[in-house]
Amino acid sequence: MKRSALIPLPLAGCLLLSGCGVLSGGGGVTLDLVAADYGTDASNSSSIYWNKVARDFEAANPGIKVKVDVVSWDDIDKHVADLIAKGKTPDVVQTGGFADQVAADRLYPVGDVLSMEAQANLLGSFSKAGQVLGSQYGIPFISSSRVFVYNKAIFDKAGITAPPVTWDDLRKDADLIKSKVPGVTPYALPLGPEEAQAESMIWTMSGGGELSDSVGNYTIDSQPNRDTFKWLRTNLVDRGLTYDDPGQTNRKDAFTAFTKGEVAMLNGHPALIKAAAAAGVQYGTAAIPRKSKEVKEVAFGVADWLMAFKANGHRAEIKKFLNFTLAKQNTLAFDEEYNMLPVTQDTLDDMSANASHQDLAQFLQNLPTASFYPYGDPSWDKVSSMIKQQMGKAVKSGGDQVLADLQSTALAEAAKARRTG
Numbered sequence: 001m002k003r004s005a006l007i008p009l010p011l012a013g014c015l016l017l018s019g020c021g022v023l024s025g026g027g028g029v030t031l032d033l034v035a036a037d038y039g040t041d042a043s044n045s046s047s048i049y050w051n052k053v054a055r056d057f058e059a060a061n062p063g064i065k066v067k068v069d070v071v072s073w074d075d076i077d078k079h080v081a082d083l084i085a086k087g088k089t090p091d092v093v094q095t096g097g098f099a100d101q102v103a104a105d106r107l108y109p110v111g112d113v114l115s116m117e118a119q120a121n122l123l124g125s126f127s128k129a130g131q132v133l134g135s136q137y138g139i140p141f142i143s144s145s146r147v148f149v150y151n152k153a154i155f156d157k158a159g160i161t162a163p164p165v166t167w168d169d170l171r172k173d174a175d176l177i178k179s180k181v182p183g184v185t186p187y188a189l190p191l192g193p194e195e196a197q198a199e200s201m202i203w204t205m206s207g208g209g210e211l212s213d214s215v216g217n218y219t220i221d222s223q224p225n226r227d228t229f230k231w232l233r234t235n236l237v238d239r240g241l242t243y244d245d246p247g248q249t250n251r252k253d254a255f256t257a258f259t260k261g262e263v264a265m266l267n268g269h270p271a272l273i274k275a276a277a278a279a280g281v282q283y284g285t286a287a288i289p290r291k292s293k294e295v296k297e298v299a300f301g302v303a304d305w306l307m308a309f310k311a312n313g314h315r316a317e318i319k320k321f322l323n324f325t326l327a328k329q330n331t332l333a334f335d336e337e338y339n340m341l342p343v344t345q346d347t348l349d350d351m352s353a354n355a356s357h358q359d360l361a362q363f364l365q366n367l368p369t370a371s372f373y374p375y376g377d378p379s380w381d382k383v384s385s386m387i388k389q390q391m392g393k394a395v396k397s398g399g400d401q402v403l404a405d406l407q408s409t410a411l412a413e414a415a416k417a418r419r420t421g
Contacts, residue, residue: 029317030065034083035094036076036304038338046070049334057324064317089311091318098130098138098307099378103417106309110136113308113319118326121344126303129372138375139306139322140343142335145363145370146202146300148289149268151261152282157181158264163286167206167231170265170289174241177264188257188266189232189242191392194250197373197384198302200391202267203228205298205371206290211387212374218383218414221400221407228291229394229403237395247392269302270339273359285362301370303343341367379417383410 033054039045047070054066069090071079076095083090089106101107110119110130119127122140130138150163155173158180164170174186191199201211209224219225236242243249255272257263259279266272267288276283288298306325308318324330328346335342335351341363342348351357352364374380386409394402 028063029314030067031092031314031317031321032067032069032088032090032312033092033094033321034069034071034076034080034090036096037070037072038340044337046338049337053325053330057321060324061320064320066321084311089309091309091312091314092321093307093309094141094304095307096304097375097381098305099132099376099380101307101309102132102137102376103378106311107137108308108310108315108318110139112315113322114139114326115319115323118323121326121346123343123345123348123368125301125368125370125372126343129301129303129375130305132376137307138303139308139326140303141306142331142338142340143301143303143343143367143370144269144271144341145302145366146198146267146269146288146298147362147366148265148286149258149272149276150265150284150286151258151263152284154181154184154261154264155284163284164265164289165287166293167235167289167291171235171239171241174236174265175239178241181264184261185243185257185263186241186265187236188249188254188263189236189246189395190249190251190254190266191246191395192248192250192253193388193392194252195388196247196391197387198251198300199267200387200394201371201373202288202298202300203232205300206288206295207231208291208295210371212377216374216377218374218407218410220387220410221403225403226400229399231291233395233397233399245392246395249392270341270360270363274339277359285359287362299366299369299371301367301372303372303375305375343367377414377417379410379413382413386410 033050035046035050037046047068050068050070054068058065080093126140127136130136130140148163154177158176160173160176164173177184177186204210204225207224207228209222209228210219212218237246254263254266255268255275258266258272259275259281261281290298306322308322326344328350331342331344331347332350334340335347342351348364348367386406390402390406393399
């Protein structure tokens with residue numbers, strides 16, 4: 001498990017409302033919940049949200065108490081591992097991944113801890129992403145997506161009347177911006193170590209490729225992917241239409257530059273939209289440009305997950321708590337507080353129909369058909385880390401060898417995970 005890609009500025013430590021978040025109320029069973037913090041400071045710590053959910057749940061279920069433990073993204077993986085090592089395994093954990101816990105045989109399958117109604121309410125694309133070898137263990141909690149984002153004022157100055165649909169459109173628009181709006185980076189290509197795996201997956205998908213196939217086999221060094229990174233090198237990098245070294249450009253820096261009016265185009269998530277609006281940027285959103293109109297439109301999703309642990313034998317109580325947690329009033333409250341996207345159909349319907357969320361329309365429509373990282377592969381954490389460090393070199397001379405080396409290492413990691421799982 002790794003820190004979430006969905007939050008821009010996590011808290012540095014554990015912020016709890018009172019002690020370890022033990023709530024009052026009677027009952028013979030106490031559920032231990034460990035959750036990641038999406039807040040930026042004490043005023044919007046996720047402990048506020050989880051303590052309210054816990055109190056409301058206890059009021060409706062007087063035989064069960066919930067102890068809330070909210071931990072920073074920097075610390076949560078180690079914190080959970082330490083608890084398990086000490087024989088204090090939590091009942092429910094909310095964090096960025098689940099495959100390693102499945103490999104260790106610690107989790108209930110979703111069918112054991114969610115009602116049929118709650119399972120049916122999960123978006124199908126997310127339920128599939130939560131599977132390991134055909135069985136679902138990861139319960140989606142919140143999501144994000146990526147869309148093409150552009151600066152309308154810069155487009156106007158360059159005489160561009162509509163966002164690009166294909167890669168050729170993108171290159172032509174970038175050329176116009178370079179010639180007519182000096183001092184602006186036409187397209188930001190953040191392939192630096194912060195989140196190169198996301199930008200890489202977006203571009204491979206838009207080129208008709210993928211990082212892994214439908215059954216989880218890594219396909220990093222495919223011909224479509226080689227063609228994609230060659231196109232990026234010859235059409236954007238070598239032409240000076242993006243940063244000189246995308247491999248040293250992080251998402252955070254690219255987003256900050258966009259909010260300052262220094263970047264014309266990039267792929268972004270809802271937090272960028274919020275920051276751009278706050279900075280007064282006239283922005284637009286559109287579908288991610290693709291190699292040609294024959295390539296399927298890109299719907300890329302990222303999710304964070306809930307897991308239900310077997311160690312304490314609290315299956316029935318966990319099921320009640322998770323069904324309660326995934327009720328619309330709770331999921332909608334979290335999504336709106338942290339500018340996240342929904343994973344349940346009723347919350348998606350609510351947000352899609354709400355005029356106050358029209359800025360998220362392009363993101364929301366992607367969710368039902370979204371493609372994801374191979375979350376169910378226990379090797380993904382290590383492979384993702386390698387992609388972060390190395391993929392930026394694929395847009396330089398010799399990029400094919402970078403893809404070949406990543407593919408070889410990814411296959412070795414996958415084989416190792418299968419042997420030890």
